[in-house]
Amino acid sequence: MRKLFSIIAVAAFATLFIVACSKSAKQDVQAEVSQETLNQISALGFSSDNVIASDGGYIVEGDIFLSPQDLTTQKTAHKLVIANEEQYRTNNLVTGLPRVITVSLSGRNITNLLEDGVEAAVARYNAEGLGLTFQYVGRTGNGTINISVVNTGQYIASAGFPSGGNPYGTIKYARNFTSGYSLGFVTTVVAHEMGHCIGFRHTDYMNRSYSCGGSGGNEGSGSVGAVHISGTPTGPDADSWMLACLSASTNRPFNANDKKALDYLY
Template identity: 40%
Template sequence: MRKLSMALLAGVALVGCGVDPQAENQEIVNNLVEAGYPADDIKVVDDLVYVGNDAHVTLEASREMIQGHTGHEQYSTTNLVGTGVTKICLNPTATFNSYSQLSAGLDLAIQNYNQLGLRITFQRGGTGCTANITVQTTSGTGGSSGFPSGGKPYGTANIGTGLQSYSVDVNEHVITHEIGHTIGFRHSDYYNRAISCGGTATNEGTAGVGANLIPGTPSTATVGGSIMNSCFRSTETGEWTSSDITALNYLY
């Protein structure tokens, strides 16, 4: 949900031994383009590749997107959390916990998911979990996370410390949104980010992870119509909309 502005990798230089992050990122970029993402929606920031401005894509996840892809035909695959994951621990760092609004927002975000009776439950820290997500701070307002891979949720959710100056409800909204990405949800207005963000219409692409319309949900987005809209307002309540609940119950 934070704004990112970095150019795509223009070239790759193989230097030294081991894994070259530039070469790995170039493969991720190539896989995303093959999966159908517009090149101008793919950003590289701090050696991490993002789509939709706030969803980090790992090499493994990008490879899953193009499995079974041949020729110029494109197949959309949905990266979701597998049935072997039943409880996810959200583990905040000490720095995250030092921000009272962020910390309270995390508790409410966990409550959002657990009150729906999904096959996956969430808890704050502790033991007995089948998957873990580190919740940590980043600069600015908004946040970023990533998509699942290998049947596991993405392992990190970054939440901006600037949200300390917003209401607990807004913090709840942003954290719920970023957790949504970690379990496979795309932006509900991915086809036109201007719906929630304003400005020029930008299409994140209709292929790749989570771009399939979930049955029972509307095909068009509206302002305030979903926690998974690309951008948030200062008046957000942090609560699910009816279409959010339909989507979660369908997938999990």
């Protein structure tokens, strides 16, 4: 049986969390989060199962970070499209196209593998000829999106959704996953989190069991938005770069429907 990882995002959000934990361990993690907070998370349109208190906020759906401000800010609710697995975006996108987004690295223990993965993720996006392009500016820490290596055992990586027409500015990447994995895996993780930064939700947002196993879940409507992207399928979409979970051997370049979604938005 493959060991699956769940790719997590933050609300402005995005994080990777190892799902191979016991039921009791999940219950212990969720016990740290109040019912009021779980209700607020659910009202935003995110799953309130297995919420992790982390970094002064909460990680939901395995890789999405929500700050306390995200939970209390009142926004206009948007009705979600109820379907199976499709490409979904949030209500917030990057504006001002054509536009170049710089990407940098910072933190201790930056490996050549991680740097190669960042450059490969940037190249994947730029190969699509979008109005939104990326430029890697090295280990400077001053990119529009900065990927920071952090010491954590709670997730693989985390990021967020756009705000004010700008991409989410920080991807946190766990030091434990900067070596010992394939270039394809690291590239896929980085490209996935960059996808959250520019407004993509999980392809299997409506039924995470498609990539994660277990039982499916309907997250309902919420204020952050999960808008179906025109032209993408209404059935399962294998190997999408924005699927919620992946294995240690996964490599997911953009599939045909990913390319349609990227082209439609950018």
